[in-house]
Amino acid sequence: MAHVHTIAVLEDDPLQRGRLLDQVDACVRPLLAGDDAFLREFACAEDLAAYVRAGEPLDILLADIVLDSPSAGKAAADGASLAGDCSAADTSPTAIDAVRRLMLAQRGVQVIYVTGYDQYHTRAYETEHACFLVKPVDDGELAFALRRALDRAARGRMEPLRIRCGFEERIVDPRDIVYIESERRVLNIHTVAEAIRTYGKLADLEGSLPADFVRCHKSFLVNMRYIKAIGQGELRLAQGESVPVSQSRRRQTQEAVRAYARGI
Secondary structure, three states: OOOEEEEEEEOOOHHHHHHHHHHHHHHHHHHOOOOEEEEEEEOOHHHHHHHHHOOOOOOEEEEEOEOOEOOEOOOOOOOOOOOOOOHHHHHOOEHHHHHHHOOOOOOOOEEEEEEOOOOHHHHHHHOOOOEEEEOOOOHHHHHHHHHHHHHHHHHHOOOOEEEEEOOEEEEEOHHHEEEEEEEOOEEEEEEOOOEEEEEOOHHHHHOOOOOOEEEEEOOEEEEHHHEEEEOOOEEEEOOOOEEEOOHHHHHHHHHHHHHHHHHO
């Protein structure tokens, strides 16, 4: 069945936003292989946040890193000479902050950063992203970035889980699961939005989950997307929670988390 890829452009300059949308439309069509694409545009991080928090679909985001704040504009156009004064870029809100705050990587969104300021090359690695493009954006480089983002999205996409919860059957995207805790025959599935209680065995559910999950304890499965730190006998998660790591699984867990981090 054909998949519809939702691709968005976050750019505060309307002319540059329109130009980039046209480039994306022209470059992505030959890459879709029978799928389709739906393009969206956002002029500010606040509009993007409202869209994401409403649960709307988003597969790929091309984000201008330096965004105008309401109180101050940019000192120069984002595509201007890199030799110019970049003081405005030092104080403006950035798309990197928005991507981190909205936890887009954990939601499976493939981020392509776009900027005219070269000092953001290092900061971009504060968040998971598919590619980094410098303005003016070259069509060939854009096509490469989109192909890479589509490939990464395909690897991370899988069928949703069907979870029996009382008299209901809940549909859960594995990417939204933070961790799963087993208490005897009860499974507590903690997602980014809620906790779902069902009956079953952790080992049975483990076989239905992607390789992003690690069994760190006989009673816990953790989505490595949400791990922020490996502590002394515990994993600290993005939501502020901690999950225990048993001594017998410590080495295996550490190796899995480090391998996952290297693959990002």
